[in-house]
Amino acid sequence: MQANLAVGHRITTILKVLQIPRSTYYQWLSRQPSQRELENQRITDLGYDIWLSSNKVYGYKRIHVALKRQGLTVGVKRVWRLMKAIQAQSIMRRRFRKPVTQVLYAQRPNLVKHFDDMSGIWVADVTYIQMPGGSHLYLGMVFDPEARKVLSHKVSTVRDGQFVADILTDALKHHDAPRYLHTDMGSEYTSSTFDEVMQKHQIRHSYSKKRASV
Template sequence: MNETHGWSISQLCRIAEVSRDGYYKWISRKPSQRQKEQDELYKVILELARKHHWTLGYLAMTTQLKFEGRLSFSAGLKRVINCMRKHGLKANIRRKQHNRIQRQEEYVNGNLLHEQFNRESKNEVWVTDTTEVVYGEHTLHKARVHVILDLHGRYALSYNISDTETSEAVVETFNRTFKVEPDAHPMVHTDRGSAYCSGMFNDYLTGKNCRHSMSHPGHPWENSPMERWWNDFKLI
């Protein structure tokens, strides 16, 4: 007779109000396909979180999983959120402080790129974005870094550093790029930040015969090459 700390299996089953057959089926059961996928998802998420120094939030993690293709199944944003919340995983970064004053977006264009990131020729599509960096040892300072990538080769064409994110700073970044590529007329893909929605910037692109494509709000994977570039940049 099997015993556990002086108690027989039959006695324990009666106390728990379960049958012996049910108990033995429970201890011999195999994990379901769903559970195997959840275990695999958690393992890969944990590895990526450590690799990127806990800087990946829900959206960035979903984008990174899709980019690396390490899962044997497809995991969407909702599934990633549930897994990370269940295991207490979250990005160790400060949230952006948004200006609560409602701003007027003068130009809002659709996503013309449609995640077609593989390009055979240079200057077909440029993607761009800006991010905040903090520097200094005793006294911390903040700055905005603006970068433009060519999807052909995924390399940086130019950069600019400014105190804040402004239309002027974005235009200056493009001016530097057109000095290197004066005959280029690429599609330009951005998010819907205020500088990219400004009339100044859109008039500038029109003057350069460039089409402007925009990611949808809350869809960072629509500009995933730029997101991956920032991830690598911040690890340096």
């Protein structure tokens, strides 16, 4: 296509129809972007890459934090404006219904509730993670509150006794067994599979209240 043509028409004809002076058009051709525009483009490109890397879960606030970690000094309102312009918005739904679990055993006492000394006590928990497209994952972990350290963790699409038993078994491979393990009353922690691991290592089980269904 010749330089003076655009979509099959002469540029002079297009400018005449649009009532744009030729001088304005040639000024636009030779115009150089300002420093502000170049910065905006860089922020937009980096922010878009961060958004895609998060599976489109990050909103402008998290993108802003990620940009700062990369050494980019930029205001949060500016990030919001640029991300909104390219529709890079979080698709994470804030409210969702968790799968309901059934408690298999009667409630056991909270043995560690009044302990001042947390040595020899571990805590286990499972977190529900909503993913894009309506899917979900479970993040389970065993935590040492005295050392403030995660001893083992695992991600799965299934939350059951074997899932949490594997996490506890992995922690016991690298650490001495605690006196107590504290969990909630979820069915995975009241399962016979998990209880077998507890009994094998002579760990006393402490329970908090049953998780409320959402």
